[in-house]
Amino acid sequence: MRVRQRAVTWSLGLTAVLAVAVTLSAGIGPVRIPPATVVKILLNAVSLPAGIELTPLSVAGALQLPLPTLQWQSAVAYPVDQTAETIVMRVRLPRILLAATVGFALAAAGTVMQGFFRNPMADPSIIGVSSGAAVGAVAAIVVPAAIPFGLGLRGAAFLGAVITAFVVYLIATEGGRTPVATLLLAGVAIQAFLGAVIAALQLYSGEGLRAVVHWLMGHLGNAGWDDVTITLLIVPVLFGVLLAYARDLNVLLLGEEAAAGLGVEVERTKRLLLAVSAVLTAAAVAVSGVIGFVGLIVPHMLRLVVGPDHRVLLPAAALGGASFLVITDTVARAGATEIPVGIVTAALGAPFFLYLLRSREVHAL
Amino acid sequence: MSDPPLVVDDVSVTLGGREVVSNVSLTADRGELVGLIGPNGAGKTTLLRAIRGGVPTTAGEIAVTGQSVSSLSARAIGRRVATVPQETELSFGFSVEQAVAMGRHAHIGRFGTPDETDREAVADALARTSLESLVDRPVTDLSGGERQRVLLARALAQATPVLLLDEPTASLDINHAIRTLETIRSVVDDGTAAVAAIHDLDLAARYCDRLILLADGDVVAAGDPDTVLTSETLADAFDATAVVSQDAVTDTPRVTALPDESASTSDEA
Numbered sequence: 052m053r054v055r056q057r058a059v060t061w062s063l064g065l066t067a068v069l070a071v072a073v074t075l076s077a078g079i080g081p082v083r084i085p086p087a088t089v090v091k092i093l094l095n096a097v098s099l100p101a102g103i104e105l106t107p108l109s110v111a112g113a114l115q116l117p118l119p120t121l122q123w124q125s126a127v128a129y130p131v132d133q134t135a136e137t138i139v140m141r142v143r144l145p146r147i148l149l150a151a152t153v154g155f156a157l158a159a160a161g162t163v164m165q166g167f168f169r170n171p172m173a174d175p176s177i178i179g180v181s182s183g184a185a186v187g188a189v190a191a192i193v194v195p196a197a198i199p200f201g202l203g204l205r206g207a208a209f210l211g212a213v214i215t216a217f218v219v220y221l222i223a224t225e226g227g228r229t230p231v232a233t234l235l236l237a238g239v240a241i242q243a244f245l246g247a248v249i250a251a252l253q254l255y256s257g258e259g260l261r262a263v264v265h266w267l268m269g270h271l272g273n274a275g276w277d278d279v280t281i282t283l284l285i286v287p288v289l290f291g292v293l294l295a296y297a298r299d300l301n302v303l304l305l306g307e308e309a310a311a312g313l314g315v316e317v318e319r320t321k322r323l324l325l326a327v328s329a330v331l332t333a334a335a336v337a338v339s340g341v342i343g344f345v346g347l348i349v350p351h352m353l354r355l356v357v358g359p360d361h362r363v364l365l366p367a368a369a370l371g372g373a374s375f376l377v378i379t380d381t382v383a384r385a386g387a388t389e390i391p392v393g394i395v396t397a398a399l400g401a402p403f404f405l406y407l408l409r410s411r412e413v414h415a416l
Numbered sequence: 417m418s419d420p421p422l423v424v425d426d427v428s429v430t431l432g433g434r435e436v437v438s439n440v441s442l443t444a445d446r447g448e449l450v451g452l453i454g455p456n457g458a459g460k461t462t463l464l465r466a467i468r469g470g471v472p473t474t475a476g477e478i479a480v481t482g483q484s485v486s487s488l489s490a491r492a493i494g495r496r497v498a499t500v501p502q503e504t505e506l507s508f509g510f511s512v513e514q515a516v517a518m519g520r521h522a523h524i525g526r527f528g529t530p531d532e533t534d535r536e537a538v539a540d541a542l543a544r545t546s547l548e549s550l551v552d553r554p555v556t557d558l559s560g561g562e563r564q565r566v567l568l569a570r571a572l573a574q575a576t577p578v579l580l581l582d583e584p585t586a587s588l589d590i591n592h593a594i595r596t597l598e599t600i601r602s603v604v605d606d607g608t609a610a611v612a613a614i615h616d617l618d619l620a621a622r623y624c625d626r627l628i629l630l631a632d633g634d635v636v637a638a639g640d641p642d643t644v645l646t647s648e649t650l651a652d653a654f655d656a657t658a659v660v661s662q663d664a665v666t667d668t669p670r671v672t673a674l675p676d677e678s679a680s681t682s683d684e685a
Contacts, residue, residue, distance in 0.1 A: 053529075054529070054530075055529050169508075295526055295527060296526075298521060298524070299521075301510075301514075301518060302518050302521050304508045304510075305518065308470065308501065309499075309501055311468075311469075311470060311490055312468055312470070312494070312497075312498070312499040312501070313494055313518060313519065313521045313522060313570075313574070314490055314491040314492075314493065314494020314495065314521050314522025315490060315491075315494075315521065316489065316490045316491065317490070358509065358510075359508040359509050359510055360510070360514060
């Protein structure tokens with residue numbers, strides 16, 4: 052089968068899995084809602100453009116210009132229980148969609164980082180993005196006065212992540228070249244340093260300690276439509292850029308010397324992949340805290356299933372990561388008391404990954 | 417008649433403060449296989465890297481199909497020059513066909529997908545290297561000789577006017593070495609200009625149209641294998657005593673290296 056066909060087939064299949072996961076997840080919680088009702092609620096929420104209406108717009112008092120505006124209208128209106136509709140639309144769906152977007156972003160960035168570093172241990176936070184976000188977030192909790200421009204927790208986390216990635220890149224770059232081994236070590240060193248900063252901030256956090264620990268463990272609760280909208284605006288665009296470089300990523304796996312010989316602008320491609328993955332990860336971490344494991348294990352799971360070609364692997368891993376985080380977050384909130392989703396991702400993901408590792412003929416990465 | 421596809425004019429390369437290649441000139445015409453020979457560290461690999469724009473030159477000019485390499489993008493070079501590396505990372509379980517298809521990278525646009533030309537080039541490269549029966553095998557499962565063939569096929573799939581080979585037979589047994597060189601020879605005879613760094617002097621003499629003997633970055637001798645491979649030039653370049661005779665079977669020069677103390681007897685041979 053041609054590559055494009057394989058990519059489309061896997062993407063459609065995994066999108067279907069994601070749709071099922073979202074529907075089932077929206078029904079699970081203190082109030083059980085049957086999947087059929089969830090589907091009706093979701094369909095009710097879908098608006099379609101019903102037509103274009105011209106509204107007069109006054110210009111300079113006298114002149115009136117017709118301004119076209121799209122008229123939106125619900126496509127269907129199933130009669131459903133109002134309480135159920137509120138629970139799904141206001142409480143559960145934002146959280147589920149945020150889980151899907153964060154999982155999508157982390158798994159995509161993890162796939163790219165593993166290919167980029169040619170290292171199976173690489174994950175989205177390898178160049179210090181998560182540590183930087185954590186410093187920003189923890190600082191915003193412990194010493195809110197230190198955060199400039201009224202950025203808030205999320206802004207501080209995002210900024211911390213992007214700045215850290217950039218610093219690591221600058222440290223590892225000399226004469227326009229960024230050797231991946233240097234980048235890896237610089238990332239590890241900066242992570243260790245920022246770990247110390249986070250520990251020190253925690254020590255003096257006083258009453259904020261609970262909030263700090265909560266943030267550091269990763270969380271998707273309290274998600275609102277604002278978070279969903281922002282991440283949904285950022286993530287698909289960045290993912291599109293990564294997807295356009297999927298073939299370059301394949302060639303980079305051969306080593307930089309060989310990749311250059313095959314016509315890849317190596318340093319420029321590396322810079323772009325690094326920057327896009329860092330911002331993608333930063334966007335995810337800023338809204339959800341540090342959720343480990345998704346960006347490390349999901350790419351490996353999908354690589355075992357669909358193979359190493361990034362044109363197929365990248366969309367498959369991203370969609371797989373979305374489903375994975377939706378499912379694990381549902382487990383995390385399904386019990387009597389909610390557990391941090393990071394604990395669930397590791398507790399569920401590790402055994403499943405080990406099962407895949409043993410049950411298939413595994414080639415080196 | 418147009419210029420040869422590859423013209424290296426008075427090129428020097430400095431790496432880490434040391435001049436590794438000094439004022440080297442060479443050309444390779446269509447249908448010509450030029451052999452780079454010389455001791456380890458003579459600058460063969462560095463010269464090949466300079467030709468494909470992998471290291472900057474400190475002096476001189478390298479032109480590929482009439483255009484200066486320093487002015488071309490990596491992608492443009494990738495469509496003009498293919499390299500068979502000494503060894504490469506072939507991990508990540510790509511299939512043989514996928515690995516060879518990567519040779520087409522420079523020919524496919526960022527948002528494009530392989531077209532009929534690309535598929536034909538890959539099929540042709542697989543056929544020339546007798547890899548058709550292995551197309552679906554993961555490259556990680558291959559033997560050393562098969563991996564070398566994959567690297568050659570990848571370069572052939574690039575379908576470039578200039579082909580560079582860095583020790584294409586270094587890790588091969590004699591049977592595979594001959595088969596590889598026969599393949600290279602047939603590709604060159606079809607109109608490619610090729611430069612190959614080759615350790616084995618006998619094989620170099622047998623398959624190359626011209627030889628360039630490098631030592632310490634300098635050209636010691638250049639020309640027909642018969643004129644380049646002499647006891648004097650080899651003594652100069654390799655600092656070793658060697659006898660050059662004519663091979664009875666292939667009728668090409670044959671080099672027999674001797675221990676130093678037998679120098680006097682070799683003079684009579």
